[in-house]
Amino acid sequence: MALEPQRRSFLGFLTFGLGAIFSAILGVPIVCYVIDPRHRRAPKSAMKLIDGVKLDDLRATPVQGVIRDTRVDGWTLYPNDVLGRVWVVKRDQALPAFPDKAAVVAFNARPQAEKDAFLLVFTTICPHLGCSVNLGGDGFLCPCHSARFTLAGAQAGVGNPARRGMDSLEWEIDEDDPEFNRLEVKYQRFEALKIEKNAIG
Ligand code: FES
Incomplete structure (x- = not known):
C-alpha cells in the first residue's frame, strides 16, 4: 500500500x-x-585580603581586620561573607619600601619567620575554647575565661587556661594593590585546647 x-x-x-x-x-x-553562578564552586585562593587594614595606618596598638569570601550554604550564595577576623600587630622593625611590584614579590618570597619580624597576624579565635580575643591590659585578653597573651601572642599571666599562644597566620603584601598598602592572609582555624597548633580548615 x-x-x-x-x-x-x-x-x-x-x-x-x-x-x-x-x-x-x-x-x-x-x-x-x-x-547559574550560585551552583559554581567558589573560587579557592589560599590568601585572602585583610579588609579594613592598611599598612600606612598601623601603629603600636594592634588593629583588627575582617576576612571575607564567597560562602555557599546549601542553595544560598553569600558573595561577601565574613569568614573571620584577625589582629594585625606592628613590630619595631619598619617594613621596607616597595617601589614596584617586583620588590613586593621578592618580599613575599621571604620565609614567614623573617616577615614576622615586621608584623604579626593572629586569628582572633582564642586557642582555649574559641571565644573572640580582645585587646586588654598591655596585650590581648579573652573575655570568656581570662586567657591573657602578650602582643607577640605568647601566653601571659598565671593560671592561663589556654594551652598555647595565640594562633599566628601566614601573611604577605597584596601584590595586586597599586599602592602596596594592603595585606593578605592565609586564614585558617586551629584545634582548640591542644598544645600543638593543628589546622582544621
Ligand atoms: S575561650 Fe578564651 S579563655 Fe576560654
Missing part, C-alpha cells in the same frame, strides 16, 4: 518531535542549574 511509507515517516517524525520536546523539558533546567 502507498500509505504505509507515509504512516512510517509520520510515526518517525512524531517520535523525533516528542523526543525533542522531552529533551528540552528536561535539558533546560539542567543547563540553567549549571550556568
Whole structure:
C-alpha cells in the first residue's frame, strides 16, 4: 500500500518531535542549574585580603581586620561573607619600601619567620575554647575565661587556661594593590585546647 511509507515517516517524525520536546523539558533546567553562578564552586585562593587594614595606618596598638569570601550554604550564595577576623600587630622593625611590584614579590618570597619580624597576624579565635580575643591590659585578653597573651601572642599571666599562644597566620603584601598598602592572609582555624597548633580548615 502507498500509505504505509507515509504512516512510517509520520510515526518517525512524531517520535523525533516528542523526543525533542522531552529533551528540552528536561535539558533546560539542567543547563540553567549549571550556568547559574550560585551552583559554581567558589573560587579557592589560599590568601585572602585583610579588609579594613592598611599598612600606612598601623601603629603600636594592634588593629583588627575582617576576612571575607564567597560562602555557599546549601542553595544560598553569600558573595561577601565574613569568614573571620584577625589582629594585625606592628613590630619595631619598619617594613621596607616597595617601589614596584617586583620588590613586593621578592618580599613575599621571604620565609614567614623573617616577615614576622615586621608584623604579626593572629586569628582572633582564642586557642582555649574559641571565644573572640580582645585587646586588654598591655596585650590581648579573652573575655570568656581570662586567657591573657602578650602582643607577640605568647601566653601571659598565671593560671592561663589556654594551652598555647595565640594562633599566628601566614601573611604577605597584596601584590595586586597599586599602592602596596594592603595585606593578605592565609586564614585558617586551629584545634582548640591542644598544645600543638593543628589546622582544621
Ligand atoms: S575561650 Fe578564651 S579563655 Fe576560654
